[in-house]
Amino acid sequence: MVSRFLIALALLAAVPALAAAPPPLEMNGARNLDVATGWTLFKRPWISSPSSLSAGGGVGPLYDARACSSCHIGGGPGRVAEDAIGEGLAVRLGHDPVYGDQIQTRALPGFDPEADVAFHWQASNGMRAPALDFAKLYYGPLAAHAALRRAPSLFGIGALESVPESEILKGHGHAARIGGVLGRFGWKATMPSITAQVATAFQRDFGIATSGLPGPWGECTEAEKACRAAPGQTIELPDTMRDYLVAYLRSLQPVAALREAGPGFAVFKASGCLACHAVLKDAQGAPVRAYTDLLLHDMGSGLDDGIAEGDAKSSEWRTAPLWNLANELSQGGLLHDGRARSIAEAVNWHGGEASQARLTFNALSPKRRKLLESFLIGK
Ligand code: HEC
Ligand code: HEC
Structure with missing residues (x-):
């Protein structure tokens, strides 16, 4: 307890501007010290070794950003704009x-x-x-x-992690596997857990080594000789610090509850969207209203980005959760690369297994389409 408190204090002292920030809305009362420390780490701009906190390790040699929150603003989605590479x-x-x-x-x-x-x-x-x-x-x-x-919104990912594998496997999509474990995070479901995703973020985005992905060079390959030769610790971020971040991420609640009721939901259901954007149940049997089956689907050539990852083919994507849509739209774009400026555009990119749902959506009367859209943005 004392050491956590000291880490929190040290971090707050290291970033005075953040210490002055108002209490985070996204914490929704789950305000224990692990979560608070994780929140501080999430907003903290990482700096290069050896000048950083001895326990903290350093950014680089190569990196994309210095803080999780530069890409996931306040835990939400990142900015989608032509100047937002490395920032969303x-x-x-x-x-x-x-x-x-x-x-x-x-x-x-x-x-x-x-x-x-x-x-x-x-x-x-x-x-x-x-x-x-x-x-x-x-x-x-x-x-x-x-x-x-x-960078998608992270609100509600704790609930996504809590859905038992057996529940997800009842669905009709393609289950991605990583060493036998179901993949459920990332646009192509390449990550089995929040912890794994966080380790990957540290490695790819910051060049910071964790026990999961050791080596101070981040994701530099052997061909990037100067980067590989740079001095540094094998593990730059201790597991305790990573786990505070995971605790913070698990505490983030979704933006909207989107109950399975009302005329907008009825249109959503009648349009065939639930085939993939399903309501799963957590281990206690409570509904997780993220509207994703957490499985991969072939979305056709329009969304094929030429990159196969893990078990996912280049045209396959994990069904995107829909409970943060209002927030995601406010940052400029939907879908894996932010190309869709509206719900209608997002649906119009749906091909492959989702072709029929797109046709049904496009045949809706303006009034029914409006009901569907209002349901999805939680209005
Ligand atoms: C350079 C921008 C950037 C930074 C910085 C960044 N992320 Fe991300 N994050 C992304 C992108 C892009 C994805 C989607 C990756 C993919 O699937 O290809 C993502 C995905 C995620 C996911 C999975 C979400 C889901 O629903 O599948 C989590 C969790 C996450 N990031 C946490 C973090 C944490 C924690 C940090 C800081 C340690 C961080 N990210 C830093 C861009 C970023
Ligand atoms: C066959 C499965 C499937 C069906 C059916 C389907 N979707 Fe999707 N949906 C997906 C997948 C997969 C993605 C992510 C695609 C990507 O990012 O390239 C997605 C993404 C979305 C997004 C963007 C979410 C975001 O945060 O970027 C919206 C909005 C959406 N779907 C709405 C709908 C609606 C409305 C319907 C019914 C008319 C529907 N979908 C039917 C699989 C499906």
């Missing part, structure tokens, strides 16, 4: 032998980042889709496919 958006790779699984756009002094990369929106299917523009690649040609991924 990340560039995912279909595993490259030199560049790894994600492009790191920033580097400590003395190191080259991986790339100068931007993107622009191009017209596609009467809507828009992102096109990446690599101005410079610092470690030679890129062999793998590259695509944009947006």
Whole structure:
């Protein structure tokens, strides 16, 4: 208890601007010390070793951002905009032998980042889709496919973690497996737990090593020699600190309850959306109104981003939870890369297994469509 308290104090002292911030709304009363410490770590900008807290370890040599909250604003979704790479958006790779699984756009002094990369929106299917523009690649040609991924809202992920595997396996999608365990986090369900996702965030986004993913070089490959040779501890962030973050993430409640009742829900159901956007039950049998079956579905060529990840094919995506839609829309875009500016656009990108639902949605009268949309944004 005392040591946790001291860590919290040390962190607050290290970031005076954050200490002055108002109490986080997202904590919803679950205000124990682990959660509070985790919240502080979530907002904390990480700095480079050796000047950081001895227990903290350092960012880099290559990284994308310095704080979880630069991409998940207040625990919610990240910004979707052309200037938001490293701030709400990340560039995912279909595993490259030199560049790894994600492009790191920033580097400590003395190191080259991986790339100068931007993107622009191009017209596609009467809507828009992102096109990446690599101005410079610092470690030679890129062999793998590259695509944009947006930072989703984290509200409610504790409830998603609490759904038993047996409940999810009753659904009709493709179950992703990681070493025998069901994958349930990430756009392609590549992560089996919040803890695993947090370790990956530390490695890919900050270049900070945890026990799950040790090595001070983050996700630099052997081909990135200067980065691999940089000094550093094998584990930069102790498990206790990681676990405070996990406690904070588990405490985040969803934005809207979206009860399975009323005329808007009836239209949602009649449109076939529940086939994937299902209501699951937690271990106590209570409904988890996230409207996701947590399984992968083939969404057709329009959403195929050329990157297969884990068990997911390039056209397969985990059904996105819908209980934070109002919040996600306010940051500029839906779907895995933020291309959809409205619920209607998101549905119009639904192909493959979801083609019939798209057709049904498009045949709705304006009044029924409005009811469906109001239901989804919790109005
Ligand atoms: C550079 C932007 C960026 C930063 C910084 C970042 N994230 Fe993320 N986060 C993402 C993106 C993009 C995804 C989706 C990844 C994917 O599936 O490909 C994601 C996904 C997640 C998920 C899974 C959510 C779900 O519903 O599947 C969790 C949990 C998460 N991040 C936590 C964190 C934590 C904790 C930190 C800080 C240690 C962090 N993130 C830092 C961009 C970021
Ligand atoms: C076959 C399964 C399936 C069906 C049926 C389906 N969806 Fe989806 N939905 C998905 C998947 C998978 C995603 C994530 C796709 C991506 O990000 O590329 C998604 C994403 C969404 C999103 C964007 C959420 C976000 O946060 O980015 C909305 C909105 C949505 N669906 C609404 C609907 C509605 C409304 C219906 C019924 C008309 C419907 N969906 C039917 C599988 C389905």
